[in-house]
Amino acid sequence: MKLKERLVMATLGFTSAIILLLVLDLSMVLPRHQLHQDQDQGGGNKVHGRVKSNSKGDNFKTRTLHKLPIQSDEISQQKSDESIPVTEENKQKDPYEDIARILKSIAKNPKLHKAHKNPSISKVLSLTEDDITTVWEEFQFGISKREMYSRDSTAIQPVMDSMRTLPIVGVEQKEGGTQLKLIITFDDGGQALMKPMRFPRDKETLPNHFYFTDYERHNAEVAAFQLDRVLGFRRAIPVTGRSLNITKDIYALAEGDLLKTFFISPAGNLCFHGKCSYYCDTSHAICGAPDTLEVSLATFLPSKSLVPRKTWRHPWRRSYHKRRKAAWENDPDYCDIVKEVSPYNRGRRLVDVIDLAILDFLMGNMDRHHYETFKPFGNDTFPIHLDHGRAFGKSAHDEISILAPLYQCCMIRASTVSTLLSFHTGPAPLSSVLASALTSDPISPVLADKHLLALDRRLAKTLGVVRDCLEAAKRPEEVIMITDEDYNNVKPNQEVDDGHFFS
Numbered sequence: 001m002k003l004k005e006r007l008v009m010a011t012l013g014f015t016s017a018i019i020l021l022l023v024l025d026l027s028m029v030l031p032r033h034q035l036h037q038d039q040d041q042g043g044g045n046k047v048h049g050r051v052k053s054n055s056k057g058d059n060f061k062t063r064t065l066h067k068l069p070i071q072s073d074e075i076s077q078q079k080s081d082e083s084i085p086v087t088e089e090n091k092q093k094d095p096y097e098d099i100a101r102i103l104k105s106i107a108k109n110p111k112l113h114k115a116h117k118n119p120s121i122s123k124v125l126s127l128t129e130d131d132i133t134t135v136w137e138e139f140q141f142g143i144s145k146r147e148m149y150s151r152d153s154t155a156i157q158p159v160m161d162s163m164r165t166l167p168i169v170g171v172e173q174k175e176g177g178t179q180l181k182l183i184i185t186f187d188d189g190g191q192a193l194m195k196p197m198r199f200p201r202d203k204e205t206l207p208n209h210f211y212f213t214d215y216e217r218h219n220a221e222v223a224a225f226q227l228d229r230v231l232g233f234r235r236a237i238p239v240t241g242r243s244l245n246i247t248k249d250i251y252a253l254a255e256g257d258l259l260k261t262f263f264i265s266p267a268g269n270l271c272f273h274g275k276c277s278y279y280c281d282t283s284h285a286i287c288g289a290p291d292t293l294e295v296s297l298a299t300f301l302p303s304k305s306l307v308p309r310k311t312w313r314h315p316w317r318r319s320y321h322k323r324r325k326a327a328w329e330n331d332p333d334y335c336d337i338v339k340e341v342s343p344y345n346r347g348r349r350l351v352d353v354i355d356l357a358i359l360d361f362l363m364g365n366m367d368r369h370h371y372e373t374f375k376p377f378g379n380d381t382f383p384i385h386l387d388h389g390r391a392f393g394k395s396a397h398d399e400i401s402i403l404a405p406l407y408q409c410c411m412i413r414a415s416t417v418s419t420l421l422s423f424h425t426g427p428a429p430l431s432s433v434l435a436s437a438l439t440s441d442p443i444s445p446v447l448a449d450k451h452l453l454a455l456d457r458r459l460a461k462t463l464g465v466v467r468d469c470l471e472a473a474k475r476p477e478e479v480i481m482i483t484d485e486d487y488n489n490v491k492p493n494q495e496v497d498d499g500h501f502f503s
Helices: 003-029 034-039 072-083 097-107 135-140 156-165 218-230 246-251 256-260 334-338 349-363 400-409 414-425 430-438 449-472 484-488
Strands: 046-048 051-053 168-173 182-186 191-196 239-245 270-272 292-299 309-313 370-374
Touching: 097 414, 097 449, 135 156, 156 239, 156 292, 168 246, 168 256, 191 218, 218 239, 218 292, 218 349, 218 430, 239 246, 246 270, 246 292, 334 400, 349 400, 349 414, 349 449, 400 449, 414 430, 414 449, 430 449
Parallel strands: none
Antiparallel strands: 046 051, 168 182, 182 191, 191 292, 239 292, 309 370
16 A cells, blocks of 8 residues: 555544544443433343443432532522521411310210219228328328329328428338339338439430330439329329438448448449349449439338239330330231220220320330239229339430320320310410429429420320321210219319310
């Protein structure tokens, strides 16, 4: 070939090579066209050379280049939304007028004005006034079939005052249980169950702690009693706070194994830990400042030899296992099974359990595995509200599963609904009423503000569940039920005002 022809051929070959390289490079960088996607067979990621693209044609290497630009007004809107935190106060409070109307219609039920028997323990045991000689016995034998104490009872305050002021003459560790509890004996012979303070009010449940390994809180017991009282259940035993001197009130009276666990910490504080299943060791000791300690004191119930109690396994008990779930957590129709079993197939017990679930939800208490009733009253009596030490642990979290008895059974007392509604729409919210009730306690402030505010938020959510049940039911009476306990809470010819007819 001539030199000129050779140069032309070389130029053409070089040009072709450059064009080929450019084409190959662009196919690796640019996103694929929809036509090429349709020609592919099968799904999943397609491989082209060393660069992967998914079934949508997005190139992993260059996907960030294909985002749509955000307009300036959208950016300003995002900043505006971020600057205004979403809180319950920002939301308009739902008055639940539909529920209030249903309550008004139920209040017209003529059965509300009938009297029902409510014998006390003293009457069942045929005790006379001469048999009741102490403030402790006045409370214990005044317990009735339908409530721990009446609304106008004069027996509660003397018991509270005695626990707050009487000298302590005896201390022993209570057997059983997962955490330390002490039995306190006062100089008049009365006794109370003591739970000590472990950490400050603002310390909440550790994120990695299960409900069954959480600390027990002394202030939760005090708040639970007052909340039960404010809600009108009156099924919890009286509990009060008190500040003790560990040296005089505990160490000087301790004996045996309990005495051996006392020591002086590196900070110079008097500490002890007792013996129990959880948190009873030197690293989880209970310490004074330097020997002053806050505690909760719960009065004793009548002796089991006189007034025996029956223990029931809670139908909605959790599994208490790190991985397993309970049957009710996997079966939305679980309540249908419960309704077929005694004592939940008749009488008050099922709505009592639902009341207890509402109380637990308001407090955030997941630790409800058993409950007790008084045997002399048979099965037609209330469950005793006991052991609330693991309540008020997470102020920002609302554990809706605690309300499973309510949303699975869709049953609730009319008086309970009315009480909740009165706190939600009335002039005084539940948080402020409970705060006022707790101000007179010796360890006030009992609860941090964040836990008080959580009560109002959870109360509104409970009413929301009631509304969902009403919308799914054929008749309101299937959800909001009149029970014997409602009879005791309504006076004859009582006027109804905006649904707030149960006091």
